[in-house]
Amino acid sequence: MSTDPDSSFERAAALIAQADALLVAAGAGMGVDSGLPDFRGAHGFWNAYPALGRLGIDFYSIACPAAFRSDPTLAWGFYGHRLALYRRTVPHAGFALLHGWGRRMARGSAVFTSNVDGQFQRAGFDAEAVHECHGSIAHLQCIEDCSDAIWPADDFHPEVDEEAGRLRNALPRCPHCGALARPNVLMFGDAGWNPLREQAQAARMRHFLHGAGRLVVVEVGAGTAVPSVRNCTQQLQQTLGARLVRINPRESAVASTRDVGLACAAGAALETIATLLPGLYAAPSSTHPLSGD
Structure with missing residues (x-):
């Protein structure tokens, strides 16, 4: 893999540009640039x-x-x-960029996140397209x-x-x-968590993934300490051949040269990629992100 950061951003943009569906896989690092x-x-x-x-x-x-x-x-x-x-909290600009890219893709976008903060919904993502694997504080x-x-x-x-x-x-x-x-x-040592809402979200996520042909996963701010998001990403690579753009300032390594790791904060990385995707942050598709139509 090239160590040239410009080349890495260009390869990340190319992976996003060739996709027909986007899954945003986000951990706690996604919210840091919003001041969380x-x-x-x-x-x-x-x-x-x-x-x-x-x-x-x-x-x-x-x-x-x-x-x-x-x-x-x-x-x-x-x-x-x-x-x-x-x-x-006002979500940082990277949320809007991801939202715009997904709306432009033929099969739309969805979100898998371990965050409980509701920031994707606040940024305009359809609540029906968000899978909060650890629940919601709201x-x-x-x-x-x-x-x-x-x-x-x-x-x-x-x-x-x-x-x-x-x-x-x-x-x-x-x-x-x-x-x-x-x-x-879902807290630590939590045997009393009610998972019904999360299970319904998971079912909608499976429907979305079933319709994806060329899936790209943009994984943002998800580390290995709490590996829920990393495990999801790995599974999608193994089962669906998903391509991966991993954004993490401390743990950006990827296992395959097919994928891209960017050792950057979320907002800066997404804004840099956006400069290489001038046509993707614009006219939304009429397709509902989870409709499968």
Whole structure:
């Protein structure tokens, strides 16, 4: 593989240009250029949440169902802050570029992401075309699993004491039994996650992939520490012969010379590719991304 960065960007653009379908496979690094915090390592996490740092509570200890049972106002202080942050975050320009490329392709586009932040929907991607494999912070479920219900968190507006890291207003409740509501997010050590919404998304994703002839995967900000996105990419390469453009400033290596790895941040890499694809960021296709028509 060429080590010339210009050549690598040209090859990435060529892979995208020849595709009839685009799958965006995104990890946490996709949101960094929008200003979202990087939880990489305890130091990075505690920089974002100093109240938890003072308590010596790391990401794995707060992002788990046990935290909601032992200290719900602290757990919802963390998740409530994130929910409010994601609601006011403006997705960076790279989201719009990906959206434009996919709309121009004959078979459209879809998203597979381990992120729970809803940024792809905020950027204009059809919610029906997004598969959130770890769930969504914008949806709630009952902590007691009293039913299969999953509902939007639209009516919950968290007010967080950032100095203490705790929720100040009323805890969200299950509308069916009154028990504590928790995010419909797959947490660490989570045996109580309700996967029904994610399973429906997965079914729509399979339908999209069935219609793809020349699939390109643009994998952005997905590392090996939590390999959900990497595993998806690998499977699509093995089963569908998908071509891969991997964008990751720290882990950009690809296994095949057929594919391209770009050691860059998401926004910069996508904007550079866009300069080599002047015709693809324009007129949208009338095809619904998951219609298969």
